[in-house]
Amino acid sequence: MTEVSMTVNGVSVGGSVEGRTLLSSFLREQLGLTGTHVGCDTSQCGACVVHVNGDAVKSCTILAVEANGAEVATIEGQAAEDGTLSVVQQAFQDHHGLQCGFCTPGMVMSTLALLKDNPKPSEAEVRKYLEGNICRCTGYHNIVRAIMAASGQDVAIAAE
Amino acid sequence: MYEFEFETPATVADAVAALQGDEAQALGGGQTLLPTMKQRLASPSRLVSLSGIAEMSGVSADAGTVSIGGATTHGAVAAGAGAYPALADLAGHIGDPAVRNRGTIGGSLANNDPSADYPAAALASGATIVTNAREIAADDFFDGMFGTALNEGEIITRVNFPVPEAANYQKFLQPASRFALVGVFVARTSDGVRVAVTGASETGVHRWSEAEAALSANFSASALEGLAVDADGMISDLHGSGAYRAHLVAVLTKRAVMAAG
Incomplete structure (x- = not known):
């Protein structure tokens, strides 16, 4: 040991x-x-x-x-001590970026790493960065929306 | 995973000493070795981590050569090898971001997975693999699937890439594994053109000499018209037949030449 x-x-x-x-x-x-x-x-x-x-x-x-x-x-x-969600967590909730929630901790931590290096990623950059995070519920659209919102950008995305 | 001793040497000399004896294994970023150990396909009695050896980390460039420490992560190469854009681009497409934050160039080359990206870059570039004991030309380094010229306990401390006049890597992604289903690296230098193919052959990474001859005479995609790769000896699995891979080699080589300009 x-x-x-x-x-x-x-x-x-x-x-x-x-x-x-x-x-x-x-x-x-x-x-x-x-x-x-x-x-x-x-x-x-x-x-x-x-x-x-x-x-x-x-x-x-x-x-x-x-x-x-x-x-x-x-x-x-990531959340404040009083339970207030972080910006990224709140965006996931607001934009329904999770269903079962199993992948969400990894999605949020990957998002934080992305936004640290690239504060205003394009939709394509978000999707590329999340290549190593798999979600089997959402089809990713709402996750991408949440990340666009968390980075202060328009949440409308092209692929529907 | 079976239990093992864990060593964290701070120098190459200490790492070499720790690797003496049976069943000791060097650990780079662990992105291949740890999954292999979980499956009990490897069970070293001692792991010697190379990630704390400062002299093995980092990217430097001078006089037409990009030199990369063996313990440098893919992410660091992607960010730091701007003097060799095709190499930086290749590194930035290995695995996914979290994998690139751990996996290392030395680990990738020492493992020589037949579908890995770095072996194609090293072979096409005519890189020199520097170990604790010697320097090995890439042409002499790769020895079939998962085989290399490395001796037991020998460590890749550095890889030196001469920067070509033009180069490009085309990777046909196997999206589940994020390895190359087939990848082709083309490098043009004043001495001619080298074409290295990964993911395709049962003998691992290799050069496509017919394409090299054609491209050395005329560096354009049209020079490859009529050249075909033999499907014999190509990897055939549920992701693609040997004939499909052979076809991809020619397609990706043309794309690489066009992208290299």
Whole structure:
């Protein structure tokens, strides 16, 4: 077992992990942060996307020991302490960017990574960036609408 | 996944030392190795992470060469290899953004997946693969599906790409895996044209010598008229037959030549 410590959503945390413990497992099972979802566990679906040192990564495909000492951000850190949703979360709600909600934590974390580098993405750029996030409910249109709205842009999109 | 020891060396020398002994395996970004270990297709007793080795990370360019540390992520190459636009563009289309934030050029080349993108770039560019022990020309590096000239415990520390006069990579995406169903990299230099094909052959990445000869004489898509690729020895699976892949090789080569200009 290896002792790891990291900052998760601004809080210093630590724990004892095996080498093979995935970051997704550490977050969910040891820290109880079950907002990070594991869909495919094969780095295809993107439900488990979190940020490590500011970069979006698939937490099912990085070891907890690889995140030792890192700044980690998960979906739990996005809303305000009083429960007020972040701009991106609120846009997903307003534009019905989720149905079952399983993919939503990864969608929101990927969106935050996109908007950090590209604050006003085109619709095509949004769709391209979300190639690694799979949703089986919405057909993506409302997710794209939500992201256009969250970036302060017209939500009308061409493809219907 | 079976349990293993985990090492995080800070220097190449320490990494080489940690890789001595049976069942030790270097870990780049883990985007292929970790899924492989989950499936228990690999079960190293020790993983040696290369991501903390500062001398193996980063992109630099000078005197017509782009030099990339072996532990540099695809995302960093996409952002930092502007001196070789075709290479930066290729890196920016590997996997998806989250995968590109972890996966590394050294990991991709060392794995030599027959459908990976970087092997085509290295082979077409005539890149030099630098390891802890030696320098290996790309022509001597790739050795069939998942095979390379690397010895046990040998680490790709750097890859040096001579920047061609013109180059382009055309990838026919396999949308589920995000690997190339077929990919063709064309590079034109003062010494001639090199064409490298990934995703197609059962022998892995390879050069298409007939196209190279035709394009070296006349660098235009019309020079490829009448050239066909033999379907024998092409990968055939549920995503496409060997004949389909052979057809794609010719189509993508023409597109790459047109895009390279």
